[in-house]
Amino acid sequence: MPEFDVIVVGAGPAGSTAARELAAAGARVLLLDRAAFPRYKPCGGGIPLRTARLLPFPLDSVVEDRVSLLDVSYRGRWRFLRDSGEPFAYMVMRDRFDALLVEHARAAGAEFRPGTRVEEAGEDSRGVFVRSGSFRARGRFLIGADGANSRVARAVGLGRGCDECAAWELELSIPADRWRARAIIELGYSPWGYGWLFPKASGASVGLLLPAGASKSLRAEGERLLGRLGLEHAEVAIAQGHKIRLRRQGVPIASERVALAGDAAGMADAFVEEGIAYAIESGRLAAKAALRALGTSGTMRPYESDVDREIQPELDAARTIAYMFYGVLRRAPGPWLTAARYAPFLWHAFFTVMRGESTYAREVERVPLLPSIARRLMERRCRNCPRRRSSSGSLGCTAGRA
Numbered sequence: 001m002p003e004f005d006v007i008v009v010g011a012g013p014a015g016s017t018a019a020r021e022l023a024a025a026g027a028r029v030l031l032l033d034r035a036a037f038p039r040y041k042p043c044g045g046g047i048p049l050r051t052a053r054l055l056p057f058p059l060d061s062v063v064e065d066r067v068s069l070l071d072v073s074y075r076g077r078w079r080f081l082r083d084s085g086e087p088f089a090y091m092v093m094r095d096r097f098d099a100l101l102v103e104h105a106r107a108a109g110a111e112f113r114p115g116t117r118v119e120e121a122g123e124d125s126r127g128v129f130v131r132s133g134s135f136r137a138r139g140r141f142l143i144g145a146d147g148a149n150s151r152v153a154r155a156v157g158l159g160r161g162c163d164e165c166a167a168w169e170l171e172l173s174i175p176a177d178r179w180r181a182r183a184i185i186e187l188g189y190s191p192w193g194y195g196w197l198f199p200k201a202s203g204a205s206v207g208l209l210l211p212a213g214a215s216k217s218l219r220a221e222g223e224r225l226l227g228r229l230g231l232e233h234a235e236v237a238i239a240q241g242h243k244i245r246l247r248r249q250g251v252p253i254a255s256e257r258v259a260l261a262g263d264a265a266g267m268a269d270a271f272v273e274e275g276i277a278y279a280i281e282s283g284r285l286a287a288k289a290a291l292r293a294l295g296t297s298g299t300m301r302p303y304e305s306d307v308d309r310e311i312q313p314e315l316d317a318a319r320t321i322a323y324m325f326y327g328v329l330r331r332a333p334g335p336w337l338t339a340a341r342y343a344p345f346l347w348h349a350f351f352t353v354m355r356g357e358s359t360y361a362r363e364v365e366r367v368p369l370l371p372s373i374a375r376r377l378m379e380r381r382c383r384n385c386p387r388r389r390s391s392s393g394s395l396g397c398t399a400g401r402a
């Protein structure tokens with residue numbers, strides 16, 4: 001049976017980053033994915049500049065468009081345009097983007113085995129093991145980067161207790177020149193959520209994000225969104241739903257020999273539900289933790305506090321902003337959209353975060369009262385919610401329609 005220092009399950013941005021960093025440091029790494037690559041992944045493919053900066057290689061070969069304009073409306077009403085002056089995000093298709101990340105992991109020395117669906121995984125006194133059909137491998141440590149429905153997380157009992165939301169993605173084959181350099185954001189979904197259109201080289205990705213409790217209305221809402229965009233007759237190449245998981249501090253993501261990274265660990269933010277940046281960052285932290293453990297005969301447990309220190313504050317700040325943004329939007333959509341339209345500092349802050357010149361945490365710190373106001377707004381929203389927590393409402397909770 002092949003033996004490795006680290007086995008990484010899942011070759012999305014979290015897994016391929018972990019594998020690349022480990023292999024580059026000289027570790028023997030096995031990277032497994034159930035899919036043959038390149039593979040489709042339901043995703044808007046929005047890569048803010050701050051995400052691109054986390055990678056030590058250029059993305060030019062997979063960039064389909066560069067976006068500098070935000071076209072915002074409330075279900076097509078109160079529409080306005082914000083220009084960031086320079087690109088704040090790249091647009092990619094995930095099949096090509098993820099394949100590029102895997103190529104870099106392989107070039108660094110990771111052994112990649114596509115078409116390997118892990119059915120069993122675990123840890124014992126000798127190390128970790130995985131099984132896929134008749135294929136078996138053992139290692140000293142395991143990184144579960146197998147996405148929002150992580151088999152590794154279930155097998156080892158980690159990652160329980162994340163909030164969830166539901167997303168729907170359509171890939172349209174349309175002449176997208178009309179939307180070049182422009183991302184469309186449509187607000188106005190109850191109790192929160194948004195629709196988007198992101199331009200690609202030969203089409204567009206259109207999607208919708210709602211609380212998990214509202215997932216049944218995704219399709220009908222999605223069709224109405226297409227109608228408002230004038231795309232009801234567009235050729236749909238792919239349509240797929242998927243969930244997004246949102247971690248709070250305290251959700252366990254590491255054991256003696258196993259760590260979860262990316263979506264498996266709930267590393268997505270509650271404001272725009274972006275996850276690629278946090279997948280890359282957590283993949284990198286998991287690799288560091290494994291290298292440390294390999295060098296000291298230690299464990300993967302410190303990884304959880306690394307995430308709590310380096311990533312969780314940003315996820316918490318994004319949640320505060322989301323409470324505030326969607327809380328006010330629900331109560332007073334017209335005034336809020338009007339204020340947002342004429343408040344350039346809001347968009348300036350957003351663009352600087354997207355470009356990596358600021359962070360959500362820094363922006364929240366500028367308004368000392370924001371966390372308590374945001375919490376009160378969501379507490380009220382969640383008064384009738386069966387999953388209400390004592391101190392804060394749950395954005396993204398399955399009962400989010402309260």
Ligand SMILES: Cc1cc2nc3c(=O)[nH]c(=O)nc-3n(C[C@H](O)[C@H](O)[C@H](O)COP(=O)(O)OP(=O)(O)OC[C@H]3O[C@@H](n4cnc5c(N)ncnc54)[C@H](O)[C@@H]3O)c2cc1C
Binds near residue numbers: 034041168261
């Ligand atoms: C509709 C939608 C739109 C989104 N838009 C954006 C966006 O525009 N920008 C952004 O930053 N984020 C976006 N996100 C979030 C983003 O897609 C994720 O956060 C990101 O893909 C997480 O990366 P990951 O590596 O953790 O997991 P994934 O990218 O999901 O990769 C997991 C990998 O594990 C593999 N796998 C799963 N199970 C097994 C198994 N049993 N054995 C072996 N392999 C397995 C899968 O094949 C997959 O390749 C969006 C999400 C959705 C659902």
